[in-house]
Amino acid sequence: ETGVTQTPRHLVMGMTNKKSLKCEQHLGHNAMYWYKQSAKKPLELMFVYSLEERVENNSVPSRFSPECPNSSHLFLHLHTLQPEDSALYLCASSRDRETGANVLTFGAGSRLTVL
Amino acid sequence: GQNIDQPTEMTATEGAIVQINCTYQTSGFNGLFWYQQHAGEAPTFLSYNVLDGLEEKGRFSSFLSRSKGYSYLLLKELQMKDSASYLCAVMDSNYQLIWGAGTKLIIKP
Numbered sequence: 001e002t003g004v005t006q007t008p009r010h011l012v013m014g015m016t017n018k019k020s021l022k023c024e025q026h027l028g029h030n031a032m033y034w035y036k037q038s039a040k041k042p043l044e045l046m047f048v049y050s051l052e053e054r055v056e057n058n059s060v061p062s063r064f065s066p067e068c069p070n071s072s073h074l075f076l077h078l079h080t081l082q083p084e085d086s087a088l089y090l091c092a093s094s095r096d097r098e099t100g101a102n103v104l105t106f107g108a109g110s111r112l113t114v115l
Numbered sequence: 116g117q118n119i120d121q122p123t124e125m126t127a128t129e130g131a132i133v134q135i136n137c138t139y140q141t142s143g144f145n146g147l148f149w150y151q152q153h154a155g156e157a158p159t160f161l162s163y164n165v166l167d168g169l170e171e172k173g174r175f176s177s178f179l180s181r182s183k184g185y186s187y188l189l190l191k192e193l194q195m196k197d198s199a200s201y202l203c204a205v206m207d208s209n210y211q212l213i214w215g216a217g218t219k220l221i222i223k224p
Contacts, residue, residue, distance in 0.1 A: 004157070041216055042215055042216045042217075043204075045212070090157070099210070100165060101146060101163050102210065103148070106150075106157040
């Protein structure tokens with residue numbers, strides 16, 4: 001256990017479904033992140049929240065919608081996804097955001113398959 | 116553009132030493148990170164280098180040369196549990212993390 005918990009661990013959905021990924025951190029961190037991890041590709045930063053405010057949205061399609069109700073919880077709402085969105089979605093947290101030694105603590109990820 | 120290069124896959128023998136290289140070209144530099152990721156698990160932090168030189172942590176060491184845009188992760192006395200992917204990431208001048216695609220390390224008995 002890393003202190004960052006993601007649910008569900010596996011999700012299969014059709015292109016017309018609506019689902020949500022959940023992330024919870026018990027580390028008292030101020031920043032939370034969503035990353036997309038595809039095979040043999042670098043991690044792609046999707047969204048960053050700092051003190052519950054979205055500070056970054058890296059040109060992510062609107063079919064992905066983040067929500068951060070408090071500093072411990074982060075959601076990724078999914079709707080009308082495409083097969084190419086199938087990937088591992090990683091949540092991470094860090095004590096602060098814009099510092100040099102900004103160590104990320106990751107969850108184990110949600111493996112998403114879009115049919 | 117910004118770029119991180121590391122080998123896709125490496126194979127080594129149990130008990131041996133392996134060096135995983137990472138070269139980078141980024142807009143500024145605020146440190147280099149190594150993470151380990153076992154299959155199906157969360158990436159976990161291994162090391163952070165911001166100054167040139169070697170940082171040692173038990174069986175793992177990480178080296179940085181800022182002038183060459185180069186780092187390596189050195190794993191000694193390899194164990195089967197070291198089979199994992201190793202991710203190199205550089206923090207640029209805007210405190211953005213630029214990631215490599217990872218190196219899958221296979222340890223054979």
